[in-house]
Amino acid sequence: MIPLVKGQYLVRLALDAADLARAQSLRHRSFLVRRGIVGAEGRDADAFDALCQHVLVEDIASGKLVCCYRLMSFSAGQSLAESYAAQVYGLAALESFAGAKLELGRFCLDPDWNDPDILRLAWGAMAQIVDAQRVSLLFGCSSFEGTDWRLHAKALAMLRGHLAPAPWRPLEKAKETVHFDSCLKDFAFDLREALQSLPPLLRTYLAMAGWVSDHAVIDRQLDTLHVFTAVEIAKIPAARARALRAVAG
Structure with a gap:
Protein backbone atom coordinates (compact mmCIF):
# COMPACT_ATOMS: atom_id res chain seq x y z
CA MET A 1 0.00 0.00 0.00
CA ILE A 2 0.98 3.63 -0.42
CA PRO A 3 3.55 4.96 0.47
CA LEU A 4 5.38 3.29 -2.39
CA VAL A 5 9.09 3.58 -3.17
CA LYS A 6 10.55 2.64 -6.56
CA GLY A 7 14.01 3.70 -7.65
CA GLN A 8 14.49 7.39 -7.01
CA TYR A 9 10.80 8.15 -6.44
CA LEU A 10 8.34 8.04 -3.54
CA VAL A 11 4.57 7.94 -4.00
CA ARG A 12 2.46 8.98 -1.04
CA LEU A 13 -0.81 10.64 -0.10
CA ALA A 14 -0.91 14.33 0.79
CA LEU A 15 -0.97 14.67 4.55
CA ASP A 16 -1.75 18.32 5.23
CA ALA A 17 -2.46 21.77 3.81
CA ALA A 18 1.20 22.26 2.91
CA ASP A 19 1.16 19.13 0.75
CA LEU A 20 -2.02 20.28 -0.97
CA ALA A 21 -0.49 23.69 -1.64
CA ARG A 22 2.50 22.01 -3.31
CA ALA A 23 0.15 20.01 -5.55
CA GLN A 24 -1.83 23.12 -6.45
CA SER A 25 1.40 24.94 -7.29
CA LEU A 26 2.58 22.12 -9.57
CA ARG A 27 -0.82 22.03 -11.27
CA HIS A 28 -0.60 25.78 -11.83
CA ARG A 29 2.81 25.46 -13.49
CA SER A 30 1.83 22.40 -15.51
CA PHE A 31 -1.60 23.52 -16.72
CA LEU A 32 -1.29 27.28 -16.90
CA VAL A 33 2.13 28.95 -16.55
CA ARG A 34 3.82 27.00 -19.32
CA ARG A 35 1.07 28.26 -21.66
CA GLY A 36 1.38 31.86 -20.53
CA ILE A 37 -1.67 31.87 -18.22
CA VAL A 38 -1.28 33.11 -14.65
CA GLY A 39 -3.80 31.98 -12.04
CA ALA A 40 -4.65 33.45 -8.66
CA GLU A 41 -1.88 33.23 -6.04
CA GLY A 42 0.19 30.92 -8.22
CA ASP A 49 -9.75 19.70 -3.68
CA ALA A 50 -11.33 19.40 -0.23
CA LEU A 51 -13.34 16.35 -1.36
CA CYS A 52 -10.41 14.38 -2.77
CA GLN A 53 -7.39 12.35 -1.83
CA HIS A 54 -4.24 13.79 -3.37
CA VAL A 55 -1.48 11.49 -4.59
CA LEU A 56 2.07 12.90 -4.74
CA VAL A 57 5.12 11.54 -6.55
CA GLU A 58 8.36 12.98 -5.18
CA ASP A 59 12.02 12.72 -6.12
CA ILE A 60 13.52 11.22 -2.97
CA ALA A 61 16.91 12.94 -3.15
CA SER A 62 15.59 16.47 -3.57
CA GLY A 63 12.09 16.13 -2.13
CA LYS A 64 10.78 17.82 -5.31
CA LEU A 65 7.20 17.12 -6.32
CA VAL A 66 7.29 15.77 -9.88
CA CYS A 67 3.75 14.45 -10.37
CA CYS A 68 0.38 14.62 -8.66
CA TYR A 69 -3.27 13.77 -9.14
CA ARG A 70 -6.44 13.67 -7.07
CA LEU A 71 -9.02 10.96 -6.54
CA MET A 72 -12.66 11.14 -5.47
CA SER A 73 -14.32 7.89 -4.38
CA PHE A 74 -17.94 6.86 -4.97
CA SER A 75 -19.52 3.77 -3.46
CA ALA A 76 -21.75 1.45 -5.48
CA GLY A 77 -24.99 3.21 -6.40
CA GLN A 78 -23.85 6.58 -5.05
CA SER A 79 -24.80 9.67 -7.05
CA LEU A 80 -22.04 11.08 -9.25
CA ALA A 81 -23.55 14.56 -9.17
CA GLU A 82 -20.78 15.84 -6.89
CA SER A 83 -18.00 14.70 -9.19
CA TYR A 84 -15.96 17.19 -11.18
CA ALA A 85 -16.99 15.61 -14.48
CA ALA A 86 -20.69 15.88 -13.61
CA GLN A 87 -20.46 19.66 -13.72
CA VAL A 88 -20.17 19.47 -17.52
CA TYR A 89 -21.48 15.98 -18.37
CA GLY A 90 -24.76 14.24 -17.60
CA LEU A 91 -23.67 11.10 -15.71
CA ALA A 92 -26.96 9.78 -14.32
CA ALA A 93 -26.77 6.62 -16.45
CA LEU A 94 -23.35 5.73 -15.04
CA GLU A 95 -24.70 5.65 -11.50
CA SER A 96 -26.21 2.25 -12.21
CA PHE A 97 -22.85 0.84 -13.28
CA ALA A 98 -22.18 -1.93 -10.75
CA GLY A 99 -19.52 -1.42 -8.10
CA ALA A 100 -17.44 1.38 -6.63
CA LYS A 101 -16.16 4.18 -8.84
CA LEU A 102 -13.15 6.45 -8.68
CA GLU A 103 -12.77 9.82 -10.36
CA LEU A 104 -9.26 10.77 -11.43
CA GLY A 105 -8.54 14.46 -11.83
CA ARG A 106 -5.85 17.10 -12.23
CA PHE A 107 -3.23 14.55 -13.31
CA CYS A 108 -0.03 16.42 -14.11
CA LEU A 109 3.74 16.03 -14.44
CA ASP A 110 6.40 18.62 -13.73
CA PRO A 111 7.09 20.20 -17.15
CA ASP A 112 10.84 20.02 -16.46
CA TRP A 113 10.91 16.28 -15.76
CA ASN A 114 10.70 13.83 -18.67
CA ASP A 115 11.34 10.51 -16.95
CA PRO A 116 8.81 7.89 -18.19
CA ASP A 117 9.28 6.02 -14.89
CA ILE A 118 7.27 8.77 -13.19
CA LEU A 119 4.18 8.05 -15.27
CA ARG A 120 4.55 4.30 -14.82
CA LEU A 121 4.89 4.68 -11.06
CA ALA A 122 1.92 7.06 -10.84
CA TRP A 123 -0.28 4.52 -12.64
CA GLY A 124 1.13 1.66 -10.60
CA ALA A 125 0.12 3.45 -7.41
CA MET A 126 -3.31 4.07 -8.85
CA ALA A 127 -3.67 0.36 -9.61
CA GLN A 128 -2.89 -0.31 -5.96
CA ILE A 129 -5.63 2.09 -4.85
CA VAL A 130 -8.13 0.64 -7.35
CA ASP A 131 -7.49 -2.86 -6.01
CA ALA A 132 -7.68 -1.78 -2.36
CA GLN A 133 -11.01 -0.01 -2.86
CA ARG A 134 -12.39 -2.70 -5.21
CA VAL A 135 -13.12 -0.09 -7.84
CA SER A 136 -14.99 -1.23 -10.93
CA LEU A 137 -14.86 2.01 -12.95
CA LEU A 138 -12.15 4.69 -13.18
CA PHE A 139 -13.30 7.91 -14.85
CA GLY A 140 -12.39 11.54 -15.37
CA CYS A 141 -11.81 14.26 -17.93
CA SER A 142 -8.83 14.16 -20.29
CA SER A 143 -7.75 17.57 -21.57
CA PHE A 144 -6.44 18.91 -24.88
CA GLU A 145 -4.59 22.23 -24.78
CA GLY A 146 -6.51 25.14 -26.25
CA THR A 147 -10.18 25.55 -27.06
CA ASP A 148 -9.97 25.36 -30.86
CA TRP A 149 -11.10 21.81 -31.64
CA ARG A 150 -9.76 22.07 -35.18
CA LEU A 151 -6.21 21.90 -33.83
CA HIS A 152 -7.07 18.45 -32.41
CA ALA A 153 -9.29 17.22 -35.24
CA LYS A 154 -7.20 14.11 -35.98
CA ALA A 155 -7.26 12.91 -32.39
CA LEU A 156 -10.93 13.74 -31.88
CA ALA A 157 -11.91 11.97 -35.10
CA MET A 158 -10.01 8.89 -33.95
CA LEU A 159 -11.93 8.92 -30.66
CA ARG A 160 -15.13 8.20 -32.61
CA GLY A 161 -13.88 4.61 -32.65
CA HIS A 162 -13.67 4.49 -28.84
CA LEU A 163 -17.09 5.76 -27.78
CA ALA A 164 -18.73 4.70 -24.53
CA PRO A 165 -21.22 1.81 -24.73
CA ALA A 166 -24.67 3.28 -25.30
CA PRO A 167 -26.00 2.48 -21.79
CA TRP A 168 -23.18 4.46 -20.14
CA ARG A 169 -22.69 7.29 -22.61
CA PRO A 170 -22.50 10.70 -20.89
CA LEU A 171 -25.07 13.28 -21.97
CA GLU A 172 -24.40 16.83 -23.10
CA LYS A 173 -24.67 19.38 -20.30
CA ALA A 174 -22.11 22.14 -20.91
CA LYS A 175 -22.89 25.34 -22.81
CA GLU A 176 -20.11 24.86 -25.36
CA THR A 177 -19.48 21.41 -26.81
CA VAL A 178 -17.95 19.81 -29.88
CA HIS A 179 -19.96 16.79 -30.99
CA PHE A 180 -17.76 14.32 -32.83
CA ASP A 181 -20.38 13.13 -35.30
CA SER A 182 -21.54 16.56 -36.41
CA CYS A 183 -18.03 18.01 -36.70
CA LEU A 184 -15.83 15.06 -37.61
CA LYS A 185 -18.01 12.34 -39.19
CA ASP A 186 -16.21 12.36 -42.55
CA PHE A 187 -12.84 13.64 -41.36
CA ALA A 188 -9.90 11.61 -42.73
CA PHE A 189 -6.89 11.02 -40.46
CA ASP A 190 -3.73 8.98 -40.14
CA LEU A 191 -4.01 6.63 -37.15
CA ARG A 192 -0.37 6.96 -36.10
CA GLU A 193 -0.48 10.75 -36.21
CA ALA A 194 -3.76 10.76 -34.31
CA LEU A 195 -2.35 8.54 -31.55
CA GLN A 196 0.76 10.68 -31.22
CA SER A 197 -1.36 13.81 -30.82
CA LEU A 198 -3.37 12.40 -27.90
CA PRO A 199 -2.67 13.72 -24.40
CA PRO A 200 -0.59 11.10 -22.49
CA LEU A 201 -3.36 10.51 -19.94
CA LEU A 202 -5.93 9.79 -22.64
CA ARG A 203 -3.48 7.54 -24.51
CA THR A 204 -3.06 5.49 -21.33
CA TYR A 205 -6.82 5.20 -20.86
CA LEU A 206 -7.24 3.86 -24.39
CA ALA A 207 -4.39 1.38 -23.90
CA MET A 208 -6.45 -0.02 -21.02
CA ALA A 209 -9.50 -0.45 -23.31
CA GLY A 210 -11.01 2.79 -22.07
CA TRP A 211 -13.83 4.67 -23.77
CA VAL A 212 -14.85 8.30 -24.21
CA SER A 213 -17.87 10.57 -24.50
CA ASP A 214 -19.23 11.38 -27.95
CA HIS A 215 -18.44 15.07 -27.50
CA ALA A 216 -15.81 17.37 -26.03
CA VAL A 217 -16.46 20.28 -23.68
CA ILE A 218 -14.87 23.68 -24.22
CA ASP A 219 -13.39 25.12 -21.01
CA ARG A 220 -12.57 28.80 -21.53
CA GLN A 221 -11.24 29.27 -18.00
CA LEU A 222 -8.54 26.60 -18.31
CA ASP A 223 -8.19 27.08 -22.08
CA THR A 224 -8.76 23.38 -22.76
CA LEU A 225 -11.05 20.86 -24.40
CA HIS A 226 -12.26 18.18 -21.97
CA VAL A 227 -13.21 14.68 -23.08
CA PHE A 228 -14.96 12.39 -20.60
CA THR A 229 -12.93 9.20 -20.32
CA ALA A 230 -13.48 5.97 -18.42
CA VAL A 231 -12.06 2.49 -18.11
CA GLU A 232 -13.92 -0.55 -16.85
CA ILE A 233 -11.42 -2.28 -14.57
CA ALA A 234 -12.62 -5.76 -15.48
CA LYS A 235 -11.94 -5.07 -19.17
CA ILE A 236 -8.33 -3.92 -18.84
CA PRO A 237 -6.18 -6.29 -20.95
CA ALA A 238 -4.58 -8.91 -18.71
CA ALA A 239 -1.01 -8.06 -19.75
CA ARG A 240 -1.56 -4.37 -18.99
CA ALA A 241 -3.11 -5.17 -15.61
CA ARG A 242 -0.19 -7.43 -14.68
CA ALA A 243 2.31 -4.74 -15.66
CA LEU A 244 0.60 -2.12 -13.51
CA ARG A 245 0.40 -4.41 -10.51
CA ALA A 246 4.05 -5.36 -10.96
CA VAL A 247 5.02 -1.70 -10.61
CA ALA A 248 2.99 -1.42 -7.43
CA GLY A 249 4.16 -4.75 -6.02
Missing part, protein backbone atom coordinates in the same frame (compact mmCIF):
# COMPACT_ATOMS: atom_id res chain seq x y z
CA ARG A 43 -2.08 27.95 -7.60
CA ASP A 44 -4.65 25.90 -9.47
CA ALA A 45 -7.28 25.35 -6.77
CA ASP A 46 -11.00 24.68 -6.62
CA ALA A 47 -13.72 23.45 -4.26
CA PHE A 48 -13.19 19.82 -5.30
Whole structure:
Protein backbone atom coordinates (compact mmCIF):
# COMPACT_ATOMS: atom_id res chain seq x y z
CA MET A 1 0.00 0.00 0.00
CA ILE A 2 0.98 3.63 -0.42
CA PRO A 3 3.55 4.96 0.47
CA LEU A 4 5.38 3.29 -2.39
CA VAL A 5 9.09 3.58 -3.17
CA LYS A 6 10.55 2.64 -6.56
CA GLY A 7 14.01 3.70 -7.65
CA GLN A 8 14.49 7.39 -7.01
CA TYR A 9 10.80 8.15 -6.44
CA LEU A 10 8.34 8.04 -3.54
CA VAL A 11 4.57 7.94 -4.00
CA ARG A 12 2.46 8.98 -1.04
CA LEU A 13 -0.81 10.64 -0.10
CA ALA A 14 -0.91 14.33 0.79
CA LEU A 15 -0.97 14.67 4.55
CA ASP A 16 -1.75 18.32 5.23
CA ALA A 17 -2.46 21.77 3.81
CA ALA A 18 1.20 22.26 2.91
CA ASP A 19 1.16 19.13 0.75
CA LEU A 20 -2.02 20.28 -0.97
CA ALA A 21 -0.49 23.69 -1.64
CA ARG A 22 2.50 22.01 -3.31
CA ALA A 23 0.15 20.01 -5.55
CA GLN A 24 -1.83 23.12 -6.45
CA SER A 25 1.40 24.94 -7.29
CA LEU A 26 2.58 22.12 -9.57
CA ARG A 27 -0.82 22.03 -11.27
CA HIS A 28 -0.60 25.78 -11.83
CA ARG A 29 2.81 25.46 -13.49
CA SER A 30 1.83 22.40 -15.51
CA PHE A 31 -1.60 23.52 -16.72
CA LEU A 32 -1.29 27.28 -16.90
CA VAL A 33 2.13 28.95 -16.55
CA ARG A 34 3.82 27.00 -19.32
CA ARG A 35 1.07 28.26 -21.66
CA GLY A 36 1.38 31.86 -20.53
CA ILE A 37 -1.67 31.87 -18.22
CA VAL A 38 -1.28 33.11 -14.65
CA GLY A 39 -3.80 31.98 -12.04
CA ALA A 40 -4.65 33.45 -8.66
CA GLU A 41 -1.88 33.23 -6.04
CA GLY A 42 0.19 30.92 -8.22
CA ARG A 43 -2.08 27.95 -7.60
CA ASP A 44 -4.65 25.90 -9.47
CA ALA A 45 -7.28 25.35 -6.77
CA ASP A 46 -11.00 24.68 -6.62
CA ALA A 47 -13.72 23.45 -4.26
CA PHE A 48 -13.19 19.82 -5.30
CA ASP A 49 -9.75 19.70 -3.68
CA ALA A 50 -11.33 19.40 -0.23
CA LEU A 51 -13.34 16.35 -1.36
CA CYS A 52 -10.41 14.38 -2.77
CA GLN A 53 -7.39 12.35 -1.83
CA HIS A 54 -4.24 13.79 -3.37
CA VAL A 55 -1.48 11.49 -4.59
CA LEU A 56 2.07 12.90 -4.74
CA VAL A 57 5.12 11.54 -6.55
CA GLU A 58 8.36 12.98 -5.18
CA ASP A 59 12.02 12.72 -6.12
CA ILE A 60 13.52 11.22 -2.97
CA ALA A 61 16.91 12.94 -3.15
CA SER A 62 15.59 16.47 -3.57
CA GLY A 63 12.09 16.13 -2.13
CA LYS A 64 10.78 17.82 -5.31
CA LEU A 65 7.20 17.12 -6.32
CA VAL A 66 7.29 15.77 -9.88
CA CYS A 67 3.75 14.45 -10.37
CA CYS A 68 0.38 14.62 -8.66
CA TYR A 69 -3.27 13.77 -9.14
CA ARG A 70 -6.44 13.67 -7.07
CA LEU A 71 -9.02 10.96 -6.54
CA MET A 72 -12.66 11.14 -5.47
CA SER A 73 -14.32 7.89 -4.38
CA PHE A 74 -17.94 6.86 -4.97
CA SER A 75 -19.52 3.77 -3.46
CA ALA A 76 -21.75 1.45 -5.48
CA GLY A 77 -24.99 3.21 -6.40
CA GLN A 78 -23.85 6.58 -5.05
CA SER A 79 -24.80 9.67 -7.05
CA LEU A 80 -22.04 11.08 -9.25
CA ALA A 81 -23.55 14.56 -9.17
CA GLU A 82 -20.78 15.84 -6.89
CA SER A 83 -18.00 14.70 -9.19
CA TYR A 84 -15.96 17.19 -11.18
CA ALA A 85 -16.99 15.61 -14.48
CA ALA A 86 -20.69 15.88 -13.61
CA GLN A 87 -20.46 19.66 -13.72
CA VAL A 88 -20.17 19.47 -17.52
CA TYR A 89 -21.48 15.98 -18.37
CA GLY A 90 -24.76 14.24 -17.60
CA LEU A 91 -23.67 11.10 -15.71
CA ALA A 92 -26.96 9.78 -14.32
CA ALA A 93 -26.77 6.62 -16.45
CA LEU A 94 -23.35 5.73 -15.04
CA GLU A 95 -24.70 5.65 -11.50
CA SER A 96 -26.21 2.25 -12.21
CA PHE A 97 -22.85 0.84 -13.28
CA ALA A 98 -22.18 -1.93 -10.75
CA GLY A 99 -19.52 -1.42 -8.10
CA ALA A 100 -17.44 1.38 -6.63
CA LYS A 101 -16.16 4.18 -8.84
CA LEU A 102 -13.15 6.45 -8.68
CA GLU A 103 -12.77 9.82 -10.36
CA LEU A 104 -9.26 10.77 -11.43
CA GLY A 105 -8.54 14.46 -11.83
CA ARG A 106 -5.85 17.10 -12.23
CA PHE A 107 -3.23 14.55 -13.31
CA CYS A 108 -0.03 16.42 -14.11
CA LEU A 109 3.74 16.03 -14.44
CA ASP A 110 6.40 18.62 -13.73
CA PRO A 111 7.09 20.20 -17.15
CA ASP A 112 10.84 20.02 -16.46
CA TRP A 113 10.91 16.28 -15.76
CA ASN A 114 10.70 13.83 -18.67
CA ASP A 115 11.34 10.51 -16.95
CA PRO A 116 8.81 7.89 -18.19
CA ASP A 117 9.28 6.02 -14.89
CA ILE A 118 7.27 8.77 -13.19
CA LEU A 119 4.18 8.05 -15.27
CA ARG A 120 4.55 4.30 -14.82
CA LEU A 121 4.89 4.68 -11.06
CA ALA A 122 1.92 7.06 -10.84
CA TRP A 123 -0.28 4.52 -12.64
CA GLY A 124 1.13 1.66 -10.60
CA ALA A 125 0.12 3.45 -7.41
CA MET A 126 -3.31 4.07 -8.85
CA ALA A 127 -3.67 0.36 -9.61
CA GLN A 128 -2.89 -0.31 -5.96
CA ILE A 129 -5.63 2.09 -4.85
CA VAL A 130 -8.13 0.64 -7.35
CA ASP A 131 -7.49 -2.86 -6.01
CA ALA A 132 -7.68 -1.78 -2.36
CA GLN A 133 -11.01 -0.01 -2.86
CA ARG A 134 -12.39 -2.70 -5.21
CA VAL A 135 -13.12 -0.09 -7.84
CA SER A 136 -14.99 -1.23 -10.93
CA LEU A 137 -14.86 2.01 -12.95
CA LEU A 138 -12.15 4.69 -13.18
CA PHE A 139 -13.30 7.91 -14.85
CA GLY A 140 -12.39 11.54 -15.37
CA CYS A 141 -11.81 14.26 -17.93
CA SER A 142 -8.83 14.16 -20.29
CA SER A 143 -7.75 17.57 -21.57
CA PHE A 144 -6.44 18.91 -24.88
CA GLU A 145 -4.59 22.23 -24.78
CA GLY A 146 -6.51 25.14 -26.25
CA THR A 147 -10.18 25.55 -27.06
CA ASP A 148 -9.97 25.36 -30.86
CA TRP A 149 -11.10 21.81 -31.64
CA ARG A 150 -9.76 22.07 -35.18
CA LEU A 151 -6.21 21.90 -33.83
CA HIS A 152 -7.07 18.45 -32.41
CA ALA A 153 -9.29 17.22 -35.24
CA LYS A 154 -7.20 14.11 -35.98
CA ALA A 155 -7.26 12.91 -32.39
CA LEU A 156 -10.93 13.74 -31.88
CA ALA A 157 -11.91 11.97 -35.10
CA MET A 158 -10.01 8.89 -33.95
CA LEU A 159 -11.93 8.92 -30.66
CA ARG A 160 -15.13 8.20 -32.61
CA GLY A 161 -13.88 4.61 -32.65
CA HIS A 162 -13.67 4.49 -28.84
CA LEU A 163 -17.09 5.76 -27.78
CA ALA A 164 -18.73 4.70 -24.53
CA PRO A 165 -21.22 1.81 -24.73
CA ALA A 166 -24.67 3.28 -25.30
CA PRO A 167 -26.00 2.48 -21.79
CA TRP A 168 -23.18 4.46 -20.14
CA ARG A 169 -22.69 7.29 -22.61
CA PRO A 170 -22.50 10.70 -20.89
CA LEU A 171 -25.07 13.28 -21.97
CA GLU A 172 -24.40 16.83 -23.10
CA LYS A 173 -24.67 19.38 -20.30
CA ALA A 174 -22.11 22.14 -20.91
CA LYS A 175 -22.89 25.34 -22.81
CA GLU A 176 -20.11 24.86 -25.36
CA THR A 177 -19.48 21.41 -26.81
CA VAL A 178 -17.95 19.81 -29.88
CA HIS A 179 -19.96 16.79 -30.99
CA PHE A 180 -17.76 14.32 -32.83
CA ASP A 181 -20.38 13.13 -35.30
CA SER A 182 -21.54 16.56 -36.41
CA CYS A 183 -18.03 18.01 -36.70
CA LEU A 184 -15.83 15.06 -37.61
CA LYS A 185 -18.01 12.34 -39.19
CA ASP A 186 -16.21 12.36 -42.55
CA PHE A 187 -12.84 13.64 -41.36
CA ALA A 188 -9.90 11.61 -42.73
CA PHE A 189 -6.89 11.02 -40.46
CA ASP A 190 -3.73 8.98 -40.14
CA LEU A 191 -4.01 6.63 -37.15
CA ARG A 192 -0.37 6.96 -36.10
CA GLU A 193 -0.48 10.75 -36.21
CA ALA A 194 -3.76 10.76 -34.31
CA LEU A 195 -2.35 8.54 -31.55
CA GLN A 196 0.76 10.68 -31.22
CA SER A 197 -1.36 13.81 -30.82
CA LEU A 198 -3.37 12.40 -27.90
CA PRO A 199 -2.67 13.72 -24.40
CA PRO A 200 -0.59 11.10 -22.49
CA LEU A 201 -3.36 10.51 -19.94
CA LEU A 202 -5.93 9.79 -22.64
CA ARG A 203 -3.48 7.54 -24.51
CA THR A 204 -3.06 5.49 -21.33
CA TYR A 205 -6.82 5.20 -20.86
CA LEU A 206 -7.24 3.86 -24.39
CA ALA A 207 -4.39 1.38 -23.90
CA MET A 208 -6.45 -0.02 -21.02
CA ALA A 209 -9.50 -0.45 -23.31
CA GLY A 210 -11.01 2.79 -22.07
CA TRP A 211 -13.83 4.67 -23.77
CA VAL A 212 -14.85 8.30 -24.21
CA SER A 213 -17.87 10.57 -24.50
CA ASP A 214 -19.23 11.38 -27.95
CA HIS A 215 -18.44 15.07 -27.50
CA ALA A 216 -15.81 17.37 -26.03
CA VAL A 217 -16.46 20.28 -23.68
CA ILE A 218 -14.87 23.68 -24.22
CA ASP A 219 -13.39 25.12 -21.01
CA ARG A 220 -12.57 28.80 -21.53
CA GLN A 221 -11.24 29.27 -18.00
CA LEU A 222 -8.54 26.60 -18.31
CA ASP A 223 -8.19 27.08 -22.08
CA THR A 224 -8.76 23.38 -22.76
CA LEU A 225 -11.05 20.86 -24.40
CA HIS A 226 -12.26 18.18 -21.97
CA VAL A 227 -13.21 14.68 -23.08
CA PHE A 228 -14.96 12.39 -20.60
CA THR A 229 -12.93 9.20 -20.32
CA ALA A 230 -13.48 5.97 -18.42
CA VAL A 231 -12.06 2.49 -18.11
CA GLU A 232 -13.92 -0.55 -16.85
CA ILE A 233 -11.42 -2.28 -14.57
CA ALA A 234 -12.62 -5.76 -15.48
CA LYS A 235 -11.94 -5.07 -19.17
CA ILE A 236 -8.33 -3.92 -18.84
CA PRO A 237 -6.18 -6.29 -20.95
CA ALA A 238 -4.58 -8.91 -18.71
CA ALA A 239 -1.01 -8.06 -19.75
CA ARG A 240 -1.56 -4.37 -18.99
CA ALA A 241 -3.11 -5.17 -15.61
CA ARG A 242 -0.19 -7.43 -14.68
CA ALA A 243 2.31 -4.74 -15.66
CA LEU A 244 0.60 -2.12 -13.51
CA ARG A 245 0.40 -4.41 -10.51
CA ALA A 246 4.05 -5.36 -10.96
CA VAL A 247 5.02 -1.70 -10.61
CA ALA A 248 2.99 -1.42 -7.43
CA GLY A 249 4.16 -4.75 -6.02
